[in-house]
Amino acid sequence: MLKILKYSFYDLSRSLWSYVYFFFYLLLGVVLLFLNNDLSNAVITLMNVIIILVPLIGTIFGVMYFYNSREFTELLLAQPVRRSSIFFGQYLGVAISLSASLILGLGLPFIIYGLFQSGAIWDFASLLVSGVFLTFIFTALAFNIALSHENKIKGFGLAILLWLFLAVVYDGLFLLSLVYFQDYPLDKFSLVASMLNPIDLSRILILLKLDISALLGYTGAVFKQFFGTGLGAFTSIAVLSLWVILPVWRIKYISAKKDF
Amino acid sequence: MVNITNLHKKFGPLVVLNGLNLKTPESGIIAVLGPNGSGKTTLIKSILGMVVPQNGEIEVNGERVKKHWNYRKNIDYLPQIANFPGNLKVQELIDMIKDLRDKEARDQELIDLFKLEPFLQKKLSNLSGGSKQKVNLVLCFMFDSPLIILDEPTSGLDPVSLIRLRKLIQREKEKGKTILITSHIMNFVEEISDRIVFLLEGQIYFNGTVEELKTSTGEKDFEHAIANILTENHA
Numbered sequence: 001m002l003k004i005l006k007y008s009f010y011d012l013s014r015s016l017w018s019y020v021y022f023f024f025y026l027l028l029g030v031v032l033l034f035l036n037n038d039l040s041n042a043v044i045t046l047m048n049v050i051i052i053l054v055p056l057i058g059t060i061f062g063v064m065y066f067y068n069s070r071e072f073t074e075l076l077l078a079q080p081v082r083r084s085s086i087f088f089g090q091y092l093g094v095a096i097s098l099s100a101s102l103i104l105g106l107g108l109p110f111i112i113y114g115l116f117q118s119g120a121i122w123d124f125a126s127l128l129v130s131g132v133f134l135t136f137i138f139t140a141l142a143f144n145i146a147l148s149h150e151n152k153i154k155g156f157g158l159a160i161l162l163w164l165f166l167a168v169v170y171d172g173l174f175l176l177s178l179v180y181f182q183d184y185p186l187d188k189f190s191l192v193a194s195m196l197n198p199i200d201l202s203r204i205l206i207l208l209k210l211d212i213s214a215l216l217g218y219t220g221a222v223f224k225q226f227f228g229t230g231l232g233a234f235t236s237i238a239v240l241s242l243w244v245i246l247p248v249w250r251i252k253y254i255s256a257k258k259d260f
Numbered sequence: 261m262v263n264i265t266n267l268h269k270k271f272g273p274l275v276v277l278n279g280l281n282l283k284t285p286e287s288g289i290i291a292v293l294g295p296n297g298s299g300k301t302t303l304i305k306s307i308l309g310m311v312v313p314q315n316g317e318i319e320v321n322g323e324r325v326k327k328h329w330n331y332r333k334n335i336d337y338l339p340q341i342a343n344f345p346g347n348l349k350v351q352e353l354i355d356m357i358k359d360l361r362d363k364e365a366r367d368q369e370l371i372d373l374f375k376l377e378p379f380l381q382k383k384l385s386n387l388s389g390g391s392k393q394k395v396n397l398v399l400c401f402m403f404d405s406p407l408i409i410l411d412e413p414t415s416g417l418d419p420v421s422l423i424r425l426r427k428l429i430q431r432e433k434e435k436g437k438t439i440l441i442t443s444h445i446m447n448f449v450e451e452i453s454d455r456i457v458f459l460l461e462g463q464i465y466f467n468g469t470v471e472e473l474k475t476s477t478g479e480k481d482f483e484h485a486i487a488n489i490l491t492e493n494h495a
Contacts, residue, residue, distance in 0.1 A: 003360055014347060071343035077310045078339065079360050080332040256327075259271070259311045 001085035001092075004076065008093025011069070018097055021057060025105025033113050039120040043127055046106065047206050050131050051199055055138040056163050058098060062142025063159045065094050067152050077260050087143070087255045091248070095139040099132045106131075126209035130202035133240045137198045138163070140247035147254045170197050195236075198243045205236040261286055261407055261438040262307060267316035269302055269462075276302045277313065278462030287436045289429065291449045294459035295490060300442045301340055303459070304409055307440075308337055320407065333363070338400040340411040340442075342392040346385030350376065350395055353384060357399055365402040373424055374398060389416040401428065408432060408439045414448055426452060450482040458486075460493060 012018050028049065032042040069090060076086045106128065107115075115121055142159050149155040174193050178186055194200040262284045269277040276299040284290055292300050305311040307318055309325050309332070318325040321334060344353060358365045371377055374394040379387060387395065393416045400408070413429075414422060429452055433439060443449050449456070456473050458466035466473060466489065470482060479485040 007356060011345070011347070069345065072345040074310070074339065074343060075345070075357075076360070078308050078332065078335075078337040079357070080329055081360065082329045083309075257312055260305070 001082075001089045004081065004086055004089025005092050005096075007072075008069075008090045009097060011072070012065070012093060012097045017061065018101055021061075021098065022101040022105045025102055026108060029106045029109035033109055039110070039113065039115065039118045040123065042110075043120055043123045044210065047127055047203070047210075050102075050127060051134070051203055051206075052167050054102065054131050054134040055167055055199060058095075058135045058138030059142045059159045059163045060156075061098060062091075062094055062139040063146045063155050065090070066143055066146035067155065074260055083255055084252045087147075087251050088248075091139060091143050091251060095136045098135045098139065102131050102135065103128055123206075123210055126206050129237075130205050130240070133237075133244065134198060134202055137240070137243045137247065140244060140251065143251050144247050144254065147251065147258060166197050166199050171200070174200075195239050198240060201236050201240055201243070205240070208236070261321065262440070263317075263319040263322075264303075264307075265317045267303075267306060267313050267318065269299070269306065269311060269313045275462055277306070277316075280316070280459075280463055282457065282464060282467070284438055284440070285455070287433070287438055288454035289433055289439045289441060289452055290455045290457055291453035292440060292442045292457050292459065293449065293486065298459040299462050300459055301411055304337075304411055304440065304442065307409065308332065308335065333361070334405050334407055336400045336403055336405045336408045338396055338408075338410045338413055340415070342389075342396040344384040344392065344395070346383065348384055349381055350384060350387070351380040353395070354398065354402075358402075361403060363403055366404065367398060367402045370398040370401055373428065374421060390418060390421070393417055394421065397425065397428075401432070406437050408437055410439065410441045412442055412444070414443055414445050422448075446483040446486060458489060460489070465489065465493075 028046070029042075032045050033039070036042045036045065073086060073090070077083070110124060115124060141162060145158050145162065146155050149158065174190070177193075178190065181189075194204060262282065264280060264282040267277050267280040269275075276297075280299075280303065282303075292303065294300050302311055306313050307320065307325065309329065320331045323331040325331060348356070354367050358367065371380070374397060376391070376394055376398065379391055379395075384392065384395070393413075397413065400410070410429075413425060417425060426448070429439060429441075433452075441449070441453065450470055453470065455469055456466065457464055458473075466476070468476075473485050474480065474482065477485040477488040479488050
C-alpha cells in the first residue's frame with residue numbers, strides 16, 4: 001500500500017490544484033491575520049470558513065481524483081497488488097496531501113505572526129484537527145460516491161448534493177424541527193442530530209475548545225451542558241473517527257465487488 | 261496452467277459468461293476467439309481478478325483466484341486498450357511498474373526491440389496509438405512470467421512491429437510458457453496459435469487445434485472455418 005500511496009502522492013504533487021489549495025489557505029491566513037490583527041479573532045473567523053470550505057474541497061477533489069486516475073487504477077489492478085491497497089493508497093494520498101496543504105497553508109502565516117508565543121495555540125490546533133478530520137471524512141465519502149457510480153456527471157452531482165445537504169440544508173432542517181417541536185424536550189434530539197452531521201460535529205469540537213459554546217448556538221450549549229468541556233470534546237472526536245472509519249470500510253467493501 | 265470450472269458472469273441483465281469450463285495445457289499458444297461481445301475480455305479479466313464472477317472457480321497454477329492477489333506475480337497482462345496515466349513520462353511509467361513488481365526486468369532489451377528510445381522522455385498523453393501499444397508491450401513482456409495474457413496485441417501496430425511481435429511471442433513460447441491471445445486478425449491467429457478456443461454465447465463452442473477446426477467445419481481456409489461457425493449459429 002505504501003508504494004501506491006507514494007505514487008498517488010507523487011501524482012498529486014505535480015497537480016496544479018494542490019498548490020492552488022495551498023496558496024488559497026496561505027492567502028486566507030495572511031489576510032485574516034492582517035484584518036483582525038488578533039490571533040483569537042482570526043481563529044474564529046477561520047472556523048467559519050474551514051467548516052464549509054474543507055468539506056467542499058475534499059468532496060470535489062476526491063471525486064475528481066478518482067475519476068481521473070481510472071487508467072492508473074486499471075493498470076494497478078492487473079499487478080500483484082491487493083485490491084484494497086490500491087484504493088486505500090489512493091484515498092490516503094488525496095486525504096494526506098489535502099491535509100498537508102491545509103496545515104501548511106494556514107500554519108505558516110500563523111507561526112510567522114507569533115502563534116507559539118500566544119495562548120491561542122490550542123484553539124488553532126483544534127481548528128486544524130477538525131479541518132483534517134473533515135478532509136478525511138469527505139474524501140472518503142467522495143470515494144464512496146465515485147466507486148458506486150460509473151457516470152462522472154452523476155458522481156459529481158451527487159458529491160455536490162451531499163456537501164450541500166450536510167453543510168447547508170441539514171442545519172436548516174435541524175432549525176426548522178427545533179422550532180416546530182419547541183413544546184417538547186429537544187435536548188436529546190439535538191444532541192443526536194448534531195452527531196449525525198460531521199460538519200456540525202466539528203463545529204462543536206472547536207466551539208467547546210474556544211469556550212464560547214453558550215454564545216454560539218443551541219447545539220453547542222446543549223453539548224456543553226451535557227458533557228462539560230472535556231467529555232464533550234472526547235465524544236465529538238470519537239464520533240468523528242467513526243465518520244472516517246465507516247466510509248473507509250465501505251470503500252473496501254464496494255471495491256472488492258466492483259468490476260473493472 | 262489455468263483451470264476454469266462453471267464460470268458465470270452477468271452485467272445487470274446481460275449474461276456474458278454462462279457456465280464456462282476451460283483447462284489450458286501447460287505450455288503453448290491458445291487463441292481465444294469469438295464474435296464481438298462474446299465474453300473474451302470478460303474471461304481474461306476474470307482470470308486476472310479484475311472482474312468478479314458471480315459463480316464458478318478459477319485456478320491459476322493450482323492457486324485460487326478469488327480474493328487472492330499474489331498469483332498475479334506469475335502473469336504478464338497486455339490490456340486491450342492502452343490507457344495510461346497521461347501525465348507520466350514513458351520512462352517513469354516503466355520504472356513505476358518495475359518498482360511495484362519488485363522483480364528483475366528486461367525493459368532495455370524490449371525498448372531496443374520496439375525502437376522506443378526516442379519516446380522515453382515523452383509524456384504518455386502525447387504518444388500516438390501505435391507507440392502507446394508498444395509501451396504496453398514493453399510493460400507486459402518485461403517480467404518473463406510463465407503465463408502471458410494478450411488482449412488484442414496487434415492493435416495499432418505497423419507491419420514491422422507486427423513481425424517483431426510475432427517473433428517475440430514465438431520466442432516466449434519456446435521457453436515453455438502458456439500464452440493466451442485474443443485477436444480479430446485471423447491470419448495472425450492461424451500462424452501462431454497451437455489451440456483455438458471459440459467462445460459463443462458465454463460458453464466454449466470449440467476447443468482444438470487449427471486443423472481440427474478446419475476438418476470439423478469442412479472448410480480449407482481458416483478464416484472461412486471461423487465464419488462458418490458464426491453463420492451456422494446466427495443465420
